Amino acid sequence: MKILKKLLGGMYSQLGFHKVLGLFVLSLLLLTGCKEKGVERYATSSPEIDAVKAHVQAYNDANWAAWAAVYADTAKVYHNTPVAGTPAEVLEGLKANLATTSRYNLGGADAFYEMVIDDEGEKWVNSWTTFKGTLAANGEEVTIPVHLTQQFVGDKIVKEYAYYNLSEFMAMLQKIEASNNMSTDEKAIQATIDNVVNAWNKNDKTLLAASTVKNMIRNSNGIKEVTNQTEYGNFMDRYFEAFPNFHVTLDKTVINGNMAYINWSVTGTNTGKFMGNAPTNKKIQTHGLSVWKFDSSGKATQEDAFSDNLAIYQQLGYSMPAPK
Amino acid sequence: MRTKIMMPVLIVCVLFACKDQGTVHGGQEHEDVKSNLMKQNFDRFIESMNNKDMMVFRQVSIENCVRNLNGITVARHQNEMEANINVFMNGFPDAKITADEVDTSDDLLFAQWTFSGTNTGTFGDFPPTGKKVKVSGFSSVQFDEQGKMVREAVYYNELDLLQQLGYTLNPPILK
Numbered sequence: 367m368k369i370l371k372k373l374l375g376g377m378y379s380q381l382g383f384h385k386v387l388g389l390f391v392l393s394l395l396l397l398t399g400c401k402e403k404g405v406e407r408y409a410t411s412s413p414e415i416d417a418v419k420a421h422v423q424a425y426n427d428a429n430w431a432a433w434a435a436v437y438a439d440t441a442k443v444y445h446n447t448p449v450a451g452t453p454a455e456v457l458e459g460l461k462a463n464l465a466t467t468s469r470y471n472l473g474g475a476d477a478f479y480e481m482v483i484d485d486e487g488e489k490w491v492n493s494w495t496t497f498k499g500t501l502a503a504n505g506e507e508v509t510i511p512v513h514l515t516q517q518f519v520g521d522k523i524v525k526e527y528a529y530y531n532l533s534e535f536m537a538m539l540q541k542i543e544a545s546n547n548m549s550t551d552e553k554a555i556q557a558t559i560d561n562v563v564n565a566w567n568k569n570d571k572t573l574l575a576a577s578t579v580k581n582m583i584r585n586s587n588g589i590k591e592v593t594n595q596t597e598y599g600n601f602m603d604r605y606f607e608a609f610p611n612f613h614v615t616l617d618k619t620v621i622n623g624n625m626a627y628i629n630w631s632v633t634g635t636n637t638g639k640f641m642g643n644a645p646t647n648k649k650i651q652t653h654g655l656s657v658w659k660f661d662s663s664g665k666a667t668q669e670d671a672f673s674d675n676l677a678i679y680q681q682l683g684y685s686m687p688a689p690k
Numbered sequence: 691m692r693t694k695i696m697m698p699v700l701i702v703c704v705l706f707a708c709k710d711q712g713t714v715h716g717g718q719e720h721e722d723v724k725s726n727l728m729k730q731n732f733d734r735f736i737e738s739m740n741n742k743d744m745m746v747f748r749q750v751s752i753e754n755c756v757r758n759l760n761g762i763t764v765a766r767h768q769n770e771m772e773a774n775i776n777v778f779m780n781g782f783p784d785a786k787i788t789a790d791e792v793d794t795s796d797d798l799l800f801a802q803w804t805f806s807g808t809n810t811g812t813f814g815d816f817p818p819t820g821k822k823v824k825v826s827g828f829s830s831v832q833f834d835e836q837g838k839m840v841r842e843a844v845y846y847n848e849l850d851l852l853q854q855l856g857y858t859l860n861p862p863i864l865k
Contacts, residue, residue: 586847587825587826587827587846587847587850588802588804588825588826588827589826589850620795620796620798620800622793622795625793627793627795627798627800627830629830629843631761643861644861644864646862646864652760652761653760653761653762653845654760654761654845655828655830655843655845657800657802657828670802670828672802672826672827672828672845672846672847673760673845673847674760674845674846674847674848674849675847675848675849675850676847676848676849676852677760677848679849679859682862683862684859684860684861684862685859685860685862686852686857686858686859686860687857687858687860688816688817688857689819689855689856689857689858
């Protein structure tokens, strides 16, 4: 009562207690009414959201009859395209992609679903989920964020827009296809390349020795630097001492007969001594190309590497004043 | 009569056989022709740099030819590429590039080369040192269907080049 009197001040003294109380209750009702209207336009739980969740479950169970049942007969489906397809057409594409996986799941711990009713009264369920799949051919995993927005009329989806980036997935499939098309010799060479990269990334001399011939050669920018496996191992050590997180990635590999042309990138943080100089704690990234040669058993016999050492030194803060 | 009928049939059969044979070998022949054209045009590109005649370079490349230098794009057009090449040609007027090993695979040409010259001109921002240099490098060159250069990715050790000119590397001063 005191609070009401304080809140309404002058109005209280002019209209009296009952009228003010009536106005106050009316205002409360109006406010509550507005609030209820808001709830109708946005929800994180509704029969439509449940239907979408069941739809996702049907997808995960490969229960395609249940998956298709939620669509209206005239439903238009747009997956990463402005061109409408039918659910059956889209399903064909989904099945083709899923056939390359040994297991998959759509959803994820961070999955979020909401329903909105727009100004025209259309009901849309938006969802943000994650697709995780394991490729049957090589066991590699792929993770793709998926956004779907689906319009409901009654308990059926009449329109669906889906956005997900398949580029990484497609690149993985192309890699598998390229590997399948390789000859036995090319496969042996590719396996050696993969092992050498792993040997570099783990500083694994045993793996390096298994992938190369004893008297392997490394030329750096045309200058002979290594003439056997032990020296190659020492060469790796020099980089790992300076950059303990040294990491090599292959950007492009072309195998031609007993040769391979490899564009690579390396990264690392200089937390150890480099060429006798104190660590700078700076990060480096550089690019290069190596020509690898292999013997008939697929073992590496020679690497000719080309890259710019100045780029590394400059990133570490080294300077190069002009000669006097 | 029988011979008269058989002759056209035989001719048709031979013609088809020849046609098929052409198709079978056509793929390899096409690859060889393409590979030779790529090698010829790369030779002309090297020649154009050695003769300081960049018109030839323009004839063997597309207008929007791209050049990457140690992984960084330095040119996206013939004009830019010519300017980039001229930095070296001006710094080393007697520059000579020789392609030591050349190989092709599909639309790519791989070449290990040697650059030698005397620094008697201004090299970028640096005055001439009068010193001779010799460096090895590698180019991975992509060609289009007409055998014209589309992209050249060059890898070489600039540190080696500058050290040969007398530059010294100073470690950073750390606190």
